[in-house]
Amino acid sequence: MVFHGHLRGGEPVSPLDSVLVVGTGLIGTSVALALREHDVEVRLADLDPGSVRLASELGAGLPWSPGEGGPAFDLAVIAVPPQYVAAELLSLQRQGVARHYTDVASVKALPLAEAGRLGCDLASFVAGHPLAGRERSGPAAARADLFLGRPWAYCPAPETSPAAVETLLGLIKLCGAEAVRVAAEEHDRAVAVVSHAPHVTAAAVAARLAEAPETALGLAGQGVRDVTRIAAGDPALWTGILSGNALPVAKVLEAVAADIAAAAAALRRTAGADVPDAGAEAGMPWVTALLERGVTGTERIPGKHGGPASVYxxxxxxxxxxxxxxxxxxxxxxxxxxxxxxxxxxxxxxxxxxxxxxxxxxxxxxxxxxxxxxxxxxxx
Amino acid sequence: MVFHGHLRGGEPVSPLDSVLVVGTGLIGTSVALALREHDVEVRLADLDPGSVRLASELGAGLPWSPGEGGPAFDLAVIAVPPQYVAAELLSLQRQGVARHYTDVASVKALPLAEAGRLGCDLASFVAGHPLAGRERSGPAAARADLFLGRPWAYCPAPETSPAAVETLLGLIKLCGAEAVRVAAEEHDRAVAVVSHAPHVTAAAVAARLAEAPETALGLAGQGVRDVTRIAAGDPALWTGILSGNALPVAKVLEAVAADIAAAAAALRRTAGADVPDAGAEAGMPWVTALLERGVTGTERIPGKHGGPASVYxxxxxxxxxxxxxxxxxxxxxxxxxxxxxxxxxxxxxxxxxxxxxxxxxxxxxxxxxxxxxxxxxxxx
CATH class of the missing domain: 3.30.70.260 (ACT domain)
Structure with missing residues (x-):
């Protein structure tokens, strides 16, 4: 045990002696590695025994099996795709595996609602989401420092006990992240805008490269590389994330698609071509205004060290x-x-x-x- | 004069003693700086006298005025926005300013057609486009090395003389770029895919950030930063570029908008919400397939040193x-x-x-x- 008592101006946090990590992908293994650096006892579980073995060999902790028994962990971190969080929580709680539970899924409202529906104990559970990731996935891509200085959103339900929140805050501190309290619905709307919809949009641009002639690729510069970089991410993982945050993402994508379609109509009209959708009235000034809104948007992204966008x-x-x-x-x-x-x-x-x-x-x-x-x- | 005779395995190039650069923005001034490093005589002109003065102070060459007279330049580089290229070419040719002419605009077919319509001499003109740029614009952002190793597309018309092509190849070599011969229409379709449509798409994503609550911006990670980086570019400059390549860009944007709208419809259906457009039938497997097409697209982007995407x-x-x-x-x-x-x-x-x-x-x-x-x- 390394993390007791008071940190950061007297904010009390629970001791964190032992943690169970369920799901040894990129995020779960990175959490485990960060905890191991603080000598917390970490045990690992995953449907894929090979993944647990690899994470364990990387120093993330020892394997754990559901039937083991023994004293309850201080915290179980459920690091599985969003669609499996609630069922996993129910299963772990029925076994009485840990005093408190959290998850790390990129969506929050749906798993939380599902957990309530399944009859999970919401007093011992706090939904969480570290805002960190990479294009690469799996335990081999894990890093103990993945969460350093990153926001870690947490969304207590009305039923959540203060002790469960304190335990999660202890985990977040050990990972070096910044705890951000936010309601589950607000979280989901936020990540739809800053992560999920941009991912789909990047994929739609990259899809054009898949069908473009070689000449076009030969003229590719840094711009299109940056726009499409995240589109290299794992489609299966992202399908789960998008399904779990479907409506907020759909709304953002509809606005993006409408702007792009309107720009296309304006450009067709500029080219003197027929515009099938007679309702569209936008011309080049509208395109300029879209570009200006884009500039305004880029200026709102915070800069290094979490402060306002700074000018180096x-x-x-x-x-x-x-x-x-x-x-x-x-x-x-x-x-x-x-x-x-x-x-x-x-x-x-x-x-x-x-x-x-x-x-x-x-x-x-x-x-x-x-x-x-x-x-x-x-x-x- | 520094650049005579034969380079690169006996390919003959014309001597390049003196060059006039019309338009001292980022690209024009960068061309001028690259030429000055090879001691080519460079003269500068721009509608904005302040811009010429700044470029000149940066060492890009001496100012030039239309009424000056004197011997003809070897080459005039027209570095003005695409919509002004043809008129500028006509004006310079009427004055007999140079032996050969080229431009650097991001679109090629429209300026070329306009030059023909205006009665420009197409024998002495070769359309060109260096694939290099920055988010910043103006002479202060110019760099002599901006074109080093970058593709420089050139699009000879049927009327273009071999001597004019040779002169342009000399310029491209002095700038350290790689000459890529391509038909004007093929060029425009290519840059629509790898530059112009991605720019509009990035702006549409960034426009969502302009209207998003502060909470959302606080959860922004590296992904959305990369996707929206180019959206910080100058809206006026990009309006000109998009107008000049309107139809090819519109076609790419229509495909991007259709994919994004279909993804949005699939997500709405997943969320159990009504989908107004009854024609759309796509579900989550379709979204997964879009993400997979995106992965394929990113894999086609060439890597460092112009070779195939390499794995470091x-x-x-x-x-x-x-x-x-x-x-x-x-x-x-x-x-x-x-x-x-x-x-x-x-x-x-x-x-x-x-x-x-x-x-x-x-x-x-x-x-x-x-x-x-x-x-x-x-x-x-």
Whole structure:
């Protein structure tokens, strides 16, 4: 046991000695790894014995079987797809496996309603959702630091006991995440906008690439790579998430589809082509207004460190594609006392050269540029 | 004059002594800066005298005025929005400003047709389009290396003279880009898929963020940031681009909107809600199939260095937010002889910690991990 008493200005949290993780995918195994770093006793279960074995070999804890008996865990973390959360909760509660229960599913209202319907004990359960993920899935992609500084939403039901909430807050702290209390319905509407609908939209753009001629792919730049990156995610996993948050996602997608269809109609009219839908009246000014709404939307996304979107100065440097280039570059920044807030390598297809874009505090940009130039770096 | 005779296996190119750049925005100024690095004489013109002055101060060349007279330039680069290309070409040709002409607009068929209609001399003109850009615009964002290794499409008309093509190939080589010959209509259909339609789609997703409650923005992760990044681009500039490629973009957007609307209908049906459009029959299996088409699409995007999408091994390292952290990290990689192919900092909002994701050749991953661990780095 490593986590007792009071943290963060006297907020009381429950001790967390032993945790059962049910579902050793990316999220479950990452939770387990984070807890193991704090020497919490972690046991692992999954329908797939191979997945448990791999997670266990990665240091996430020891396997557990339903029939084992023994003292109850402090907390059971149900890390299964959203559609299986309620049934799993019921099964674990009937066995009296743990004092408190939580889940990590990307949707909250439906599993919660289902748990009530199945007759689960809602006093010992707090629905939760760490806002963290990767395109890769499975225990091999897990990382103990996956939740560091990320929001971790939790949605107590009216029946939920304060002790269950405190236990979950203890877990969230051990994972290094930021607890965000939010009602289940509000959570689901929020993630529909910032995660689920963007995923479907990215897939719809990427689907065009699947059918495009080779010439088109040859002209692909960074923009379409960024827009479609998340579309590489696991279709089965995402089908479960989307099913579980179907109506909120549908509403956002309808608005997205309507805007895109209206833009298409406006462009057809601009091209002098027939527009079948006679009701559409939008022209190019409407398209401009859509683009302007888009700019406004991007400006609302919070920046690094959870604060408001901050403006770093970006310094461009030409780097070669050899070992040590970036080491030398960062050494110069270090000697100049400049902290690199972010770095992005822009690839230059076909050439052993690239541009590194270094983000720094605006007041540090000149210092960095001067230092890099003094060391022979080429800054365009 | 720096660029004569034969390059790349005997392909003959014209000498390029003097170039006029009309339009000193991001692309025009970047072309000028690239040419200046090769000591080509560059003169600059723009409707906005302030823009010319700034480009000139940045070292892009000396200002030029229409009435100046003097010997003809080898090449005039028309770097104005697509809707003004043909009129500008006509005006410059009437003055006999240059031997050859090209443009850099993101659309090709419409300006070319307009140039024909206006009676421009198509023998001395080759339409061109460097596939490079940034969210930022204007001469201050220009970079001499903007085109390094990027595709530069060119679309000779039947009337275009071989000498005009050779002159443009000389320009493309001096800018370090890869010349890609493609018919104007094929070009426009390609960029509709890989650039123009994704831009509108990103704007439609970002528009939802503009109207979303603060809670939703607080749950935003890296996915929605990537999907909406290009939506921060200049609406006026993009309105011009979209108008000029209206029909091809409309067709792609119609397919994207139809897929998204069908996904929305399937999700509504899943939620047990009424679906107004009785014709739609798609259910969750259809949504899964859309996600699968999306995965296929992302897999077709070429990777670094212009080759097929390559698979690097990704090594995760925990780094602090202090000057020198990355310098030390890259120094270790350098000493281990490992080339970092890409680096991505994953921010951890609210904490002075982050995860650096280093992409390396798969066979170098173990070496790097061993070296980093030996130096005390934490690899989850």
């Amino acid at each position: 100065a970006n310094v461009q440097v030409i780097v070669g594609d050899r070992p040590g280039e970036l080491a030398r570059l960062f050494q110069v920044a270090k000697e100049a006392g400049v902290n690199i807030e972010d770095v992005r390598l822009e690839h230059t297809p076909g050439l052993p050269l690239g541009a590194a874009e270094l983000s720094v505090q605006p007041q540090a940009a000149d210092t960095l540029i001067g230092a890099l130039r003094a060391h022979g770096w080429h800054i365009p | 091994a990704n090594v995760q390292v925990i780094v602090g937010d202090r000057p020198g952290e990355l310098a030390r990290l890259f120094q270790v990689a350098k000493e281990a002889g490992v080339n970092i192919e890409d680096v991505r900092l994953e921010h951890t909002p609210g904490l002075p910690l982050g995860a650096a994701e280093l992409s390396v050749q798969p066979q170098a991953a173990d070496t790097l991990i061993g070296a980093l661990r030996a130096h005390g780095w934490h690899i989850p």
